[in-house]
Amino acid sequence: MIEVKDVYKKYGKKKVLNGINFTIPKGKISSLIGINGAGKTTILNHIMNLLPVTSGEILIDGEKFSPKDYEKLSFIPDAAIMLPEMKIREAMDFMQEFYDTWNEERAQEILTFFRLNEKDKINTLSKGNVAKVNLLLGLSLDVDYVLMDEPFSGIDIFTREQIAEVFTSYLVEDKGVLITTHEIHEIEFLVDRVILMDEGIVLREFNVEEVRENEGRSIVDIMREVYMPYADELNHHQPNRLGK
Numbered sequence: 001m002i003e004v005k006d007v008y009k010k011y012g013k014k015k016v017l018n019g020i021n022f023t024i025p026k027g028k029i030s031s032l033i034g035i036n037g038a039g040k041t042t043i044l045n046h047i048m049n050l051l052p053v054t055s056g057e058i059l060i061d062g063e064k065f066s067p068k069d070y071e072k073l074s075f076i077p078d079a080a081i082m083l084p085e086m087k088i089r090e091a092m093d094f095m096q097e098f099y100d101t102w103n104e105e106r107a108q109e110i111l112t113f114f115r116l117n118e119k120d121k122i123n124t125l126s127k128g129n130v131a132k133v134n135l136l137l138g139l140s141l142d143v144d145y146v147l148m149d150e151p152f153s154g155i156d157i158f159t160r161e162q163i164a165e166v167f168t169s170y171l172v173e174d175k176g177v178l179i180t181t182h183e184i185h186e187i188e189f190l191v192d193r194v195i196l197m198d199e200g201i202v203l204r205e206f207n208v209e210e211v212r213e214n215e216g217r218s219i220v221d222i223m224r225e226v227y228m229p230y231a232d233e234l235n236h237h238q239p240n241r242l243g244k
């Protein structure tokens, strides 16, 4: 399990995270939901140890980060192009060289599933195919946790459906997956857990199945309940809960 514990982040004087707490269990797909600028990417960068926290800690399987944890983690960025000058095969070779956890057999399966051509140069691909290449590179690592930054952002519906299939496949089975998004309809039926954040705090963390079964409510119902008071505050120009 990954535990994000009381994490604060300031950029200069600007407070971005104000005491974030949530967990990413193995074998579940969790989604971190927040509007643009809520701090989602910042959290992913903290988990990957690419950016120091101002205070608080992140535990991976109960321990503070150590370089060995890179063998447990895979980070799939948004549709930004990774390794743009390379052909897909060259990017795969690069990953294989860099990561002991590279699984070529799995990479070949994903290539076939997405109908990608190894010989294509990445910077000549459509946005949807770039997203597929990013998934290919990130999911071909034998790791315990996969972090994905907005995997569906700007992707057409057909590609989205193909990508969605990956989330219900053995490719992510047993892994702890975290997907960030601000577009819930893209992932409503894929995720097990939801973490709603705003203004640098977690407003609510819940299991989707539990609220569906026990309360007969959808993710969107809960989002309305959680975010509506904020919308009202904004509409009435009242100070928000951080007193900014």
Ligand SMILES: Nc1ncnc2c1ncn2[C@@H]1O[C@H](COP(=O)(O)OP(=O)(O)OP(=O)(O)O)[C@@H](O)[C@H]1O
Binding pocket: 011, 014, 016, 034, 035, 036, 037, 038, 039, 040, 041, 042, 043, 182
């Ligand atoms: N290097 C930086 N210096 C100053 N402020 C930054 C820096 N990086 C991010 N921020 C600010 O921190 C806040 C959170 O950014 P972050 O990218 O984590 O949000 P996000 O939820 O991922 O947004 P989006 O959905 O737009 O990707 C934003 O207000 C952003 O402007």
